[in-house]
Amino acid sequence: MSTAAMPNQRSGGLFRRPTATGGVWGWIVTVDHKKIGILYGATALIFLIVGGFEAMLIRAQLAQPNGQVLDAATYNQMFTMHGLTMIFLVVMPLGAAFTNYLVPLMIGTRDVAFPRLNALSYWIFLFGGIFLYSSFVLGGAPNGGWFGYAPNSVATAGDNMSFYAIGLIILGIASTVSAVNLAVTIINMRAPGMTLMRMPVFIWMTLVVQFLLIFALPVITIALVELLFDRQFGTFFFDAGHGADPILWQHLFWLFGHPEVYILVLPAMGIVSEILPVFSRRPLFGYAFIVFSGIAIGFMGWGVWAHHMFTDGLGPVANSAFAITTMFIAVPTGVKIFNWLGTLWKGDIRFPTPMLFAIGFVALFVIGGLSGVTHAVVPSDYQQHDTYYVVAHFHYVLFGGAIFGLFGGVYYWFPKAFGRLLNEKLGKIHFWLFFIGMNLTFGPFHLLGMQGMPRRIYTYPAGHGWDFMNMVATVGALLMAVGMAVFTWNVIATFRKPKDAGNDPWDARTLEWTTSSPPPEYNFEEVPVVHSLDEFWYRKYAHSKDGELVPVQSGASDAAAKGSYGGGHAGDHGEGADADHGGGHGIHLPSPSYWPIVAAAGLPLIGYGILYGWWMAFLGGAIMIVGLYGWVLEPSVEE
Amino acid sequence: MRKLKLIGGSIVAVLLLAACSDSLDQSTLNPAGPVAQKQEDLFQFVFWLAVAVFVVVEGALVLFVWKYRHRPGAKPSGVHGNTKLEIGWTIAPAVLLAVITVPTITGIWDLAETPTGPDVIQVDVVGHQWWWEFRYPDQELVTANELVIPTGTQISIRLCAAGASGAANPKTANPDGGVGPQASGPALGAPCVDPAPNLGNAVIHAFWVPRLAGKQDVVPGRTNEMYLSADEPGLYPGQCAEYCDWSHANMRFQVKAVSPEEFSAWLTEQQAEAAVPGAGSLADKGMQDFANGSCIGCHAIKGVEGAAAVQGPDLTHFASRDCFAGCMFPTYNEDGSFNAEAMKAWLEDPPAVKPGSWMPNYHLKPDEVEALIAYLQSLT
């Protein structure tokens, strides 16, 4: 990443901006959306290993009746932290990684609207994650479940659930800042000609997600504030003894929590909608319907929250209403699945690893969707609620769905980000280990749930008839752990290879493949002008009368039109490595900045201050204010 | 459809057979009462519909992936979509879902009706951390861990949560006293049980007997209602289904369904005062230890002077129940002998046996433990 394009800084400002772009310091002060995206992704994958380790402990404990691996207190922390980690520190930031990295590239712009805010979101997220995990050494991790139901989360001893409340507030701030930034980037910074209905589906789904975040996060923030006040300052928000209704927590939590489900899964749906057409070598079937069904899910997601509360005793009217809304949110989801099938129909399908994960997503998400419909049937949900049947359902949605889609994205865009294709053989081993392992683990959960095994129990006696299936599930979890190890090895091995991916190894359809791999700091030498959906594809190909694809002679593409990806030998060696130093003169990009990380560092200190003494909170506040004033007074390079 | 159901039934039967030695069968697929049966029927209906959709969708997926796999010279379609198809596959699932909605709604209203009539037995179920208390207000009975009901009779259940003043639980009591609800006041509306439970530190539980009825939450400050009944005599295990901290997994209970005749005999037994052990016997020493030690601070025994506390389970007819300590242990071994071993471990260090237990380790002397076991054994 070159600074050659930077004009010299004026000395008029109170503070100078850092100029480092290399080394560790370069990563700390970066405001480049691509670097921030990579930081998000790397952090999320590390947390995935941590959360997976917690899952392995859980499965080890439950492999047999009367397990002795974990005691009750530790188990309760493990399942809580597993959920929190996977949701807030893995799937959300992995989505954010793709969003950050890809949005400017896919809409043809040079960075997000507010690059320093983007850096700020990442650092707040990282510090929030570290804050949450610091609880392990400060007296115990959160132990009230990721759902933190009051009044249990108020009554439980120790600071565990205070860490939960403060940690999630911090992470929520990170997500809100990032959501505003990315939403406005998509709304206002598209390349010329990139109308809304020419945006890739991934961008559409991302836009919906940012709005879900913007509206859902404040609701849980207030719930968490009320919980924290109950715990730390003796308020009575959830104390039935003082006239409060503990159900309030559940309403606020699930008013956030259900949109959150779509926050987790819509980016993966977007990724799958990008991958399927590329490897079927045909346009996405029903683009407009996929887009509108995504928007419909975004809206309808606000009207179904009480289906998490069917056994609360809300009464038959509320239960009937939410049963109906829940039933019908399955319709737009179904529309998406049918359109993906339509995309495969009459395609010319190839099966590199990204495609395997995308097809795996469709196959597994169908199962999760169907079991979701059975939950909407309230009388039988009275039996299923809070059992392993539910655990099976949301793991099919969030592992079979979100994680498979996101891994598809990792394999698909890895060559773009790093100039190197991940090893296909290892990738396929990874896929099959995940696919078989996940079905072995979460498939039996359906039956266990129906056999009466409740969630969140740290032990069970022999004699319920659950022993065999639990053992099977643990074996499946081991397979997934091996799969994760294979993936890790694949990444390490790939970084040792030369950058040989070329600009467009998959013969893809969208704008990010027009630039070099990895892209230069300024993304595009010339801001592209967009004429159609799948812009890049139509620069490369035209359809002849008999439906055959004809390469456009003057096409901008240097792609191997023969589609020989997978061998890691697609053409134009080295171009990606060199291009970024050549062009780009006169493109003004914001300089790096220290202030985002400084401002972010204040937040966890305020959090610790609430628990350990106000002086620390004041110190944190002071650091934050210094950071923000430094930010405001920092010279902008263009002056 | 009929055939499918048969096949499904046999699959379920095979799975059940695989688990035939299970003394603690709490499978929802093996309903033993009309409520659970209704819920199971509805599940089967939706399940097989879902299986049909599953076969169609996954079948199409596999078919397309196979049929349109890359071949040299393949000509992928350039079709962008088809509005008729889109409308079709929007309406088709909507219709299917509308079909499922009808029995769903009728089922909701059906289960929301509270049974009335002279035969209906009222039971108030109180969720404690971590055990269940059962009160029969009309029969003026209080018992724990084992809910005894007559077969073929509607049991109308009111659910309430009980806590304790903050200091009662050494594990959950807040060390600095500033956190969490310490004081408690009356709940809104009519109290769930009489006397009204102390709501301090009360948390949410869910009452669930899978073979008899789906779960309902037990929410502090609210009174939820449900009903169930059992067709045949038997033991039906149940457990708390809403996470409630430490020993959520150990908050188990069982429903013991007996014939109406046996039930009225049981009522008479239970209404009697506790057995008084012979003077000078080991059980008598146990009774003295009970009354003079810490036990009486939390446990009631009808007939023992001053033993009326409601923090812990009522022990009046302890030995008549088949399980104790949140149904973690059977009261009697398989050979019918008293399960003194588990009882001893429990009394010696309750939190070691049941993590977080509100009954603290009182460091009882061996002879006290022995005497208490003898006394508890005598409380038939």
Added chain:
Amino acid sequence: MEEARVLSGEHEEHTSTGLPTTKIAMWIFLSSECLLFGALISTYLLYRGRSTVGPYPHDVFDIPYTSVSSFVLLFSSLTMVLSLSALQRGEIRRFRIWTLTTALLGVTFIGGQIYEFATFAKEGLKLNTNLFGSTFFTLTGFHGAHVTVGILMLLTLVGLSFLGKLPKEKALGVEMVGLYWHFVDIVWIIIFTVIYLIPDPSSGQVTFS
């Protein structure tokens, strides 16, 4: 927030919608804030009249007093408008005066709130007295914190102006602070209505005296 301009080339107007990016971002942020206050106000409304012990609203409220301080806050929206238009016309001195006036009115409101809180505390209503205390102090406190942040931003604008870093061309920044300030004012109208003007069921009497 200058970066938006850097990226979209030299012209601010060069955006997909034609609107300044910063302005759209501010509107999106404020819509998020709506939900934040929405959740707090919902909590307050849900728990109205459910306190099990006193003091109740009618025991502590002084409606005329709070009405005056509410008016002060509303009036500051007017001075905010004057401040922005002064800068847009390039009248730096007037801009400083009006911005300082706005900040001063904000400080007056906050001072009034602190006095009100202190009075309530003296009369026995604290955060941990009853449900009314919990919901009242949390909701109004959250709003007070927002006003305080607004005051800090206004003072920062004045400071930037004295440093010569706030010329006419940067009026957009002032407009953004103004949007925030108006939002906080509007939210107070709702809060004031919900808390003070709608009679509380537990009071048993109308609170106007």
